[in-house]
Amino acid sequence: MVAVSARRLARAVMLLLAGLLGGCGGGGDEGTGAGSGSNSVAVYVETPPADATADTATAQLTGGAACPDCPPTEWAFGYCPAGPPFIPSSAVTVSWANRLTGASGAAFSGISGSCSCLFSYCSYSYSRRWSALVPLAYGANTIVVTASDSSGGSGTASRTVTRVPPAPSGVTAQGGQGQATVSWSSVPDATAYNVYWSTSRTLTKENGTRIANVASPHVHAGLADDVTHFYLVTAEVSGLESAGSPVAWATTGWVTERVAGTTATTLERDAAIALDAAGNPLLHFSYDEKVGSASLQYNVYAAKAAGAWTAVPVDTPLAVNAGIGVDSGGTVHVSYLDFGGLTHAVYASGAWNAEIVDATASCGAAFALDAGGRVHLAYRASVGGANELRYATNASGTWVVGTVTAFSTAGCSMSGRRIAISVDGGGVVHIAFAGDYPDYGLKYATRQAGAWSAIGLDQYDIQQLAAQADANGVVHVAYADNAGRLRYASNSGGAWNVGDIEPQGSPAYPSLALDAGGLPHVSYFYPGLGELRHAKRVAGAWQVSVIADAGTPPPNGGSDTAIAVDAFGKARIGYFDNRSGDLHYAKNGP
Numbered sequence: 062m063v064a065v066s067a068r069r070l071a072r073a074v075m076l077l078l079a080g081l082l083g084g085c086g087g088g089g090d091e092g093t094g095a096g097s098g099s100n101s102v103a104v105y106v107e108t109p110p111a112d113a114t115a116d117t118a119t120a121q122l123t124g125g126a127a128c129p130d131c132p133p134t135e136w137a138f139g140y141c142p143a144g145p146p147f148i149p150s151s152a153v154t155v156s157w158a159n160r161l162t163g164a165s166g167a168a169f170s171g172i173s174g175s176c177s178c179l180f181s182y183c184s185y186s187y188s189r190r191w192s193a194l195v196p197l198a199y200g201a202n203t204i205v206v207t208a209s210d211s212s213g214g215s216g217t218a219s220r221t222v223t224r225v226p227p228a229p230s231g232v233t234a235q236g237g238q239g240q241a242t243v244s245w246s247s248v249p250d251a252t253a254y255n256v257y258w259s260t261s262r263t264l265t266k267e268n269g270t271r272i273a274n275v276a277s278p279h280v281h282a283g284l285a286d287d288v289t290h291f292y293l294v295t296a297e298v299s300g301l302e303s304a305g306s307p308v309a310w311a312t313t314g315w316v317t318e319r320v321a322g323t324t325a326t327t328l329e330r331d332a333a334i335a336l337d338a339a340g341n342p343l344l345h346f347s348y349d350e351k352v353g354s355a356s357l358q359y360n361v362y363a364a365k366a367a368g369a370w371t372a373v374p375v376d377t378p379l380a381v382n383a384g385i386g387v388d389s390g391g392t393v394h395v396s397y398l399d400f401g402g403l404t405h406a407v408y409a410s411g412a413w414n415a416e417i418v419d420a421t422a423s424c425g426a427a428f429a430l431d432a433g434g435r436v437h438l439a440y441r442a443s444v445g446g447a448n449e450l451r452y453a454t455n456a457s458g459t460w461v462v463g464t465v466t467a468f469s470t471a472g473c474s475m476s477g478r479r480i481a482i483s484v485d486g487g488g489v490v491h492i493a494f495a496g497d498y499p500d501y502g503l504k505y506a507t508r509q510a511g512a513w514s515a516i517g518l519d520q521y522d523i524q525q526l527a528a529q530a531d532a533n534g535v536v537h538v539a540y541a542d543n544a545g546r547l548r549y550a551s552n553s554g555g556a557w558n559v560g561d562i563e564p565q566g567s568p569a570y571p572s573l574a575l576d577a578g579g580l581p582h583v584s585y586f587y588p589g590l591g592e593l594r595h596a597k598r599v600a601g602a603w604q605v606s607v608i609a610d611a612g613t614p615p616p617n618g619g620s621d622t623a624i625a626v627d628a629f630g631k632a633r634i635g636y637f638d639n640r641s642g643d644l645h646y647a648k649n650g651p
Contacts, residue, residue, distance in 0.1 A: 101214050101216060102153065102209060102210050103128065103216050104124065104126045104155065104191075104208035104216045104218045105124050105125055106122055106218050106220050107123055108121065108123040109220060109222065112223075113221075113223070115197060116226060116228070116304070117197070118196065118224075119194050120195050121193075121195075122157070122204060122206065122220060123193075124191060125188065125190055125191065126153055126189045126216075128214060138182060139181070140178060141176035141178055153170070153208055153210045153211075154208070155191040155193075155206065155207070155208045156168060156207050156209075157195055157205065158204070158205050159196070159202050159203070160202075161198055161202045162202070164195075164196055166195075168191040168192060168193035169191060169192050170189060170191035170192075172188065173188050173190070174186060174187045174188070191206075191208075193206070195222075197224040199224050199225070199226070199301055200224060200301065201221055201223045202222050203219055203221045204221070204222060205218075224301075225301045225304075226248050226249075226250060226251055226296040226297065226298045227296070227303055228296065228306045229246060229247075229294045229295070229296050231244075232244070232245045234290070234310050234311035235311055235316070236311035236312050236313050236314060236316055236608075237314075238313075238651070239313060240282040240283070240284055241280075242278050242280050242281070243281060243292045243309070244278040244279075245294045245306065251297060252298055252299060253296070254274070254294055254295065254296055255274065255297065256271075256279055256281070256292060256294055257269030257270065257271050257292070257293050258272065258281060258292050259291050260288060260290060260291070261291065262308075262310075264291040264292070264293060265293075265305065266304075266305045269291075269293065286313045286314030286649075287312065287313065287314050287604075287606045287649070289312045289606070290310060290312075291309075291310040292308065292309050292311075293307070293309075310607075310610065312608055312609075314606075314650075315595075315648070315649045316647065316649075317608065317646065317647045318370075319370075319644075320344060320370045320643070320646050321346075321361060322641070322643045323348050323350070323637070323643060323644065329348065329620075330346070330621060330637045330642070330644075331347050331382060331383045331478075332344060332345070332346040332621040332622070332623040333383040333384050333395075333428065333621075333635075334385065334623040334624065334625045334633060334635045335387050335393075335625060337387050338389075341366075342364075342365055342625070342633050342635070342646060342648075343363070343364050343387065344363040344635045344644065345360075345362050345363075345385035345395045346361055346363070346644050347360040347382070347397060358377050359374070360375045360383070361375060362385075362408070365646075375413050376404065376415060377400070382396070382424065382425065382427075382440070384427065384429075384438075385428065386430030387430070389433075392407055392408065392434070393407065393408040394406070394430055394434075395428075396418075396436070396438055398422060398424070399415070399417070401417045401420055402417050402418065402422045403418040403419045403426055403453070418438060419442060419460075419462050421444050422441070422442050422451070423440075423441050424440070425439075425479055425480040425494075426480070428482070429483050432486070432488075433456075436454060436455050437452070437456070437482055437490055438452070438453045439465070439481075439492045439494070441480070448467065448470060448497075449464045449465075450467075450480070450492070450494055451463065452490065452492065452513075463513075464513075465492060466504075466515050468496075470497045478525050478526065478527065478570075478621065479494060479495035479523060479524075479526060480495075481493045481494070481526055481527050481528035481529075481538070481573075483530040484530065485532060485533065486531075486533065487534060489508070490507065491505070491506075491528065491530045491534075492506045493506075493528035493536070493538045494506070495522075495523035496523070500517075501520065501521065502517045502518070502519050502521060502522075502523065503517070503518040503526065504517055504518065505518055505538070518538070518557055519542070519548065521544055523540050523541070523543075524540075524541040524569065525540065525570050525571060526539065526540035526541070526571065527571050527583070528573060529573050529574060529581070531579040532579075535551065535553045535579065536552055537553075537575065537581040539571040539573040539585070541568055545567040546563065546565065547561070547562040547568035547571060547583075547585055547596075548562065549562050549581070549583075549598075551581075562583060562596050567588055568587050568588075568594070570585055570614060570622050572584045572621065572623045576597075576630045577628055578630070580598050581597070581598050582624055582626050582632050583596045583624070584608075584622040584634045584636065586622065586636075588614055591612045591613050592607050592610065593609045593610075593647065594607055595608055595634065595649070608634070608647050609638075609645070609647060611637070611638050611639055611640075611645070612640035613639055614639050620639055621636070621637070622635070622636040631649055631651075632648070632649050632650075633646070
């Protein structure tokens with residue numbers, strides 16, 4: 062009898078407290094209300110927590126309900142049972158109605174309980190949950206949720222969910238001469254589209270300039286060249302506007318196009334570019350791909366004729382060191398590392414004719430063609446444990462190989478080009494290369510009085526480099542170092558001077574070419590923003606343009622850019638899109 066009396070007393074106290082606190086409301090919101098009947102039912106919406114916007118055809122609402130017969134918390138004197146607490150039946154039903162459409166339905170609901178004890182008193186706590194998947198029409202859908210118990214008590218809560226169309230997907234921007242073309246995928250039910258643009262990367266609907274009621278593709282014309290424009294697109298249904306799409310961008314004056322496919326899983330990618338006498342681009346590229354436990358190598362030549370790119374295999378190289386040039390007779394020369402070593406090949410009568418230059422070549426091959434069509438190669442070679450920088454040429458009619466300098470470390474654990482070679486108008490050969498441990502830094506070598514001499518130009522560890530000598534023997538070098546800079550070195554004033562192109566951001570994989578006036582142009586990746594960039598030196602300063610969204614280069618493999626400049630000073634760039642792995646081509650002029 063003592064236990065029964067204690068339980069009744071505890072229950073009476075609990076009910077009195079519940080009455081003082083407003084019954085069994087158990088939480089609610091601005092839409093909670095008590096209906097008719099002897100008992101009131103409190104119903105509340107938890108998700109969404111406030112009036113919301115959705116771009117889907119349905120909305121998921123969830124919440125809870127409470128009332129005196131739900132039941133409330135019960136107290137007992139004793140202990141919790143070993144198994145789950147007893148859950149009594151409850152005749153509460155929950156339904157919803159959409160005032161915009163007139164649709165209605167039942168919400169799924171359930172009750173759960175738990176038991177806990179403090180000293181000798183134990184409490185059973187019950188909770189009723191419900192959820193409803195409500196179809197939406199475009200516009201403001203006011204959804205009323207009603208909970209009713211078996212005694213006739215009821216309560217309501219509401220939420221307004223405004224349905225708008227989804228943001229367009231597949232948004233791209235393509236640069237052109239004085240214009241950019243914005244394209245996107247269609248949105249079901251859309252009655253109009255809007256384009257927002259800015260020259261700031263922080264573009265939003267709120268701060269962008271709106272071009273209303275346009276169709277895909279939309280040409281944004283009348284723009285200045287070499288300016289990056291950012292775009293987002295929205296869709297409308299009967300005046301209801303979506304959120305903004307992801308931002309796409311393009312730099313006016315530049316046109317990009319896909320040349321050929323590789324894959325996004327390639328280990329290392331290497332590209333070289335040359336222009337024929339008519340200014341048509343020729344690309345030589347190679348890549349090494351890992352498929353399972355197998356390593357597959359590809360070596361490809363690509364040319365553009367009649368407006369279309371054609372890619373043909375050259376050979377199957379062991380590594381990725383592409384080089385290319387066109388002699389005055391129009392013959393195409395390429396170099397690469399084959400299974401047999403460093404290889405030179407020429408394209409004649411529709412076929413590639415290849416010859417081994419040095420079977421001991423191991424990595425880092427760089428290619429140059431002089432005015433007389435003679436080939437010059439610089440590369441690393443391993444012989445008997447020694448590691449050398451070597452130079453090879455067929456200037457005498459046969460291949461002659463010699464040693465430029467020796468390295469203290471062996472092997473080829475490097476990513477990207479770290480050797481560059483060029484020949485000036487007097488036939489003098491210039492080689493820029495990266496030193497290895499313990500003698501790091503940018504090095505420069507040339508042959509004087511029949512012997513090679515090398516000097517140091519910068520002490521930092523060089524990640525990648527590119528170099529070109531002009532007709533008068535002035536040398537230009539662009540290089541990325543381990544301090545996260547893209548740097549430039551030149552002896553144009555008679556002495557070597559070093560400065561920055563990009564002082565931060567870890568720019569990578571530079572390529573360098575000179576225009577007809579001897580001014581350097583550099584292409585490179587800016588990894589932090591996933592950009593392909595172009596820099597040209599004008600009046601002693603660097604002018605930088607953002608060309609394309611090319612993704613971030615792989616951390617453990619090369620992903621070259623390759624640049625050439627035509628007779629009109631227009632840059633032509635081959636590069637890899639680091640998202641797809643495909644080889645692309647960019648130009649900033651017709």
